[in-house]
Amino acid sequence: MIEFQMPSLGADMEDGTLVEWKKKPGDKVKRGDIIAEVETQKGLIEIEVFDEGTIQELLIKEGTKIPVGTVMAIINPSEVTLEAKEEKTPESKPIEIQPIEEKIIVKKEKIKQKASPLARRIAEENKIDITTLKGTGPEGAVSKEDVELAIANQQPTEKAISPSDSIRSAVAAAMSKSNKEIPHYYLIKNIDISKALNWLKEINSHKPVKNRLLPIVLFIKATAKALVEFPDLNAVWENGIIQKKEINIGLVVSLKKGGIVVPAIHQVNLKSIDEIMETLNDLIPRARALKLRSSELSDSTITLTNIGDNGADAVFGIIYPPQVAIVGFGSITEQPIAENGMIGIKSCVTVTLAGDHRATDGLTGSRFLVALNYQLQNPELL
Structure with missing residues (x-):
């Protein structure tokens, strides 16, 4: 033994x-x-x-x-x-x-009763006496499916869905695989978004509160438009680079009890910023309730992560395989910026790009960030 x-x-x-x-x-x-x-x-x-x-x-x-x-x-x-x-x-x-x-x-x-470790844990969390269950697994062992069936029989009415450990494990496994197999390179660019925020403020002044736009929609749209110029970043690596026709941006959404999910916003380049906002208002609550569709979990062609307000100044992401890039937006902060020989206080965001060195190189990544900056300096084009 x-x-x-x-x-x-x-x-x-x-x-x-x-x-x-x-x-x-x-x-x-x-x-x-x-x-x-x-x-x-x-x-x-x-x-x-x-x-x-x-x-x-x-x-x-x-x-x-x-x-x-x-x-x-x-x-x-x-x-x-x-x-x-x-x-x-x-x-x-x-x-x-x-x-x-x-x-x-x-x-x-x-x-008293054979059961898989996962089945025992689910049973304990849902206060199911596992010794009362008839197992359908090998040698009569209770399986995860047996416990889930017992839970469904006990609670026929709709129940709240809590964050799933299996999703967390899957994401963790993917990140571990990414770190081991993908040769990452990282680039960083500080972008003045004062003009974009002022434009957004003006647009929102004509909208009812429930329809107002958040800065994230500008980041998503600008990323999509820049990807049109650099399709090698909107791709997957499967024994070689495969460019994707659709631009489906996977947005990192944090779960209330820990962990993340990365649902896809489909065909972002074809959506207006208002349509993107509508999609977010529908997608994020469903993501946090783990009520996503299979396509929303499998179709992302690139990932975008956004720290949001009062967070870190920059985020350096890990590529989600088989994708070949992830774009990170830090918190919006006020910074001193020199312009035409004068110092002024501007609203800025630090943008990072993690790229798969098998698919692209630093020159491509750098030009992509320049294109992204151009889009944010011209928000009316979004």
């Missing part, structure tokens, strides 16, 4: 939080397989197995904070692993083959 422990990923690491099991009881594993994803101060880390065998039991629930050295899972070793252990040098302690079958039987007697 092999005790799989929470590994140390550096001298400064004391613990980590189990985000997701990538294997389940009964799965065979070999050296190098990923058994779990653990979130640490260094980010989302994929945890590898260094032995070969079959997973007997997962001991830790997803979402649990685990100190380094904690036993996370029990693995029944294969013959290959046993032979490797026996061939160790005399300095290593020989492995003692315990009566594994006997121990397994004892553990089974203590388990």
Whole structure:
């Protein structure tokens, strides 16, 4: 029997939080397989197995904070692993083959109902007694679907939807993959948007309060118009760059209980700023309620993230694969700007671009930011 422990990923690491099991009881594993994803101060880390065998039991629930050295899972070793252990040098302690079958039987007697870790967590969160459920999984184990069915039967009326851990895990996994596989380059440009804000103020003065425009619509529209000139940034990387015909900007939306979703605003270049505002008024509430359509979660061709008011001056995004770029807008701040030999106070925003160096380079990215600046200096063209 092999005790799989929470590994140390550096001298400064004391613990980590189990985000997701990538294997389940009964799965065979070999050296190098990923058994779990653990979130640490260094980010989302994929945890590898260094032995070969079959997973007997997962001991830790997803979402649990685990100190380094904690036993996370029990693995029944294969013959290959046993032979490797026996061939160790005399300095290593020989492995003692315990009566594994006997121990397994004892553990089974203590388990009232088999269930996946995810099913147990969902059941606990919704106060479902998992021992009363009939499992449809392997060997009668209760699955996530079994628990969800029980919840639906208990609560036939419409219930509020809370942020999903699965979405958070999916985004985290994508960001981890992005950091490992995409060679990012970063550019930054400080843009004076005083003229754009004054133009927006004038436009809003003729609109009822509920129809007034926010600065974000100018950022979205200006980004779309600049992308028309630089289609290599409105693309995906799939064994090579593939330009997208539609400009579907994925907007990062924060969830009230943590995490983000990135729904797409379709064909932004064909929408007026009023239509973009209408789309946002519909899209953002649905995103926070997790009531998005599949196309809104899958069609983005580039991502835009906006810190909003009273936040950081700049945001350096991580590209959401398979996209090849993300544009970040910081908070709008008043800054001293030199113009025609005179210093004046202007409303400015710091814009960043993270690009995939396989698809574009710094020259393309820099020219894109110049084009974006031009659009914001001429808001009447938007």
